[in-house]
Amino acid sequence: MQNKIDEGRFRELLEESDDLQSDAMRTARTGLNDYVEAAREACVSAGRDASRWGTVAAAAGVAGGVMLLSSPTAWAAAGDDVAALQTAAGLENLAVLTYQTALTLPFVGGSSANPVVKAFATKTMGQHSEHAMAFNAAVQRLGGKPQTGSDPKYAEVVKAAVPKLKGAADVIGLAITLEDVAAQTYVKDVGLVTTAELRQLFASVAGVESQHKAILLAVQALVKANQPQLIALPPDIAKLPAAAGSVGFPDSFYPTTMAAPVEEGAIR
């Protein structure tokens, strides 16, 4: 691929991006800590009278999901929350491994790689790592086991695909699948988990995975059109094909049909 990037400027952009990202991460951590604190308080007091629970929770501004935790059925719901978080962590771990593997390939991380693609893979791998840490932190604080392995279903998909990766287009296609499954899973989980804070956490991450997918779809279109030289930052927008402006977001509403089941990556 033709090198058409100002590497110095690109590094600056990445640094700026890191600064912004750190701010967002702080916000996410605050939210996560709030959620976990609320859930832990619920666990400690699980044997107390339910009406007292309502008072305590309301006074503390605790989301309703916490009150759910004070009943036996609520524990089942909390179990689903943990399972959803573990499944999410498994998807994130797999994404990290996949990008890590891709970066060992010459056309992604080596001398023949497009620097924008290489930088994207590196940065995206880091973001998935942060997502995994966030999901696992919530799992642990809720008393569950952190998921350090990969999603079993898609690990097989990756395992089968890796030997067949012969060019950037193959890697991009595989990455699109993983990003899409992750985004669809988290969108669906927003409607399944039991607290407002967890809904926000899943939505917060879903939006980022879908962004990965959008950029990968645009890059894939340029590769397929045999115009990899246009994968650059800043791009030569006058030369971008018309379809590059819309190929990244094909749906008005994000689908969920490929969402991984809550239990897919759960561990006991």
Added chain:
Amino acid sequence: MSIFPHRPRSAEMAISEHELSGLTRELDDLHESTFPQVRKALDELTANLGHVVAKPSTRRGFFLGAAGAVALGAAAACSGGSSGAPKPSGSAPAVPTSPPAPPETYTGDLKVVALATALENLAVSAYSGALQKAGAGQLGTVPPAVATFIQTAMKQHSDHAQAWNAVLAKAGKPTINDAPLSITQDQVNMLNAATSVPDVAKLALNLENVAAQTYTFATANVTDVGGIMTAATIQPVETMHAAILNFILGQYPIPDSFIGIGNSLKPDMLTVK
């Protein structure tokens, strides 16, 4: 519908209407495959909204508390001392135990729906206004990819607005066909001042980020699961728009590892009662 002044179109755009129509048809085909899921969520939301008690919440949501914002979408479930978890669509209606609703037209979850509708209308108007300026040659030559982006994003925002307005209509509330928001005039001024594609892209990027954060906020503050899921399925679309806009502007397309809520619209920014 446009809140921006209309201007005559010319042949300045570097993409033909025919090409755009073809692209739009393809996207429509894709869209049709996902819309049934959303329609189901919206129908459930509409069915449940009739039972939502229109009482402002007094509980401090964690995220809202940190932001000093007013909690949204209080439901009978919360005010009655039960769970704040999503109310399953189709479940038995909650029995109101609170005082009568205040006289506002849009309350509880419907206020969030109204806010979202207005924001989507604002986005449609902004893109429509950008196309008009482009057509009048006021932005210089518009690259084909940018023209396609604008047309497609505008169509998707229009889909979102229609979906939310359908909920308002079914709930017996007036639909919202403009952008009654406290931020609207500033956006109009920015568009009027735009003289280039990057000017418009920056304006659009800001709106997309605000929309994405507002929907992220909504997932935690709407009480009905149908409404939560509708917000959840729209939010990634707005973030995808933002990623492409960042790319067009030569900025790193995915700057954050988590979508925040610091720039989300709050219900008091809706200027219609």
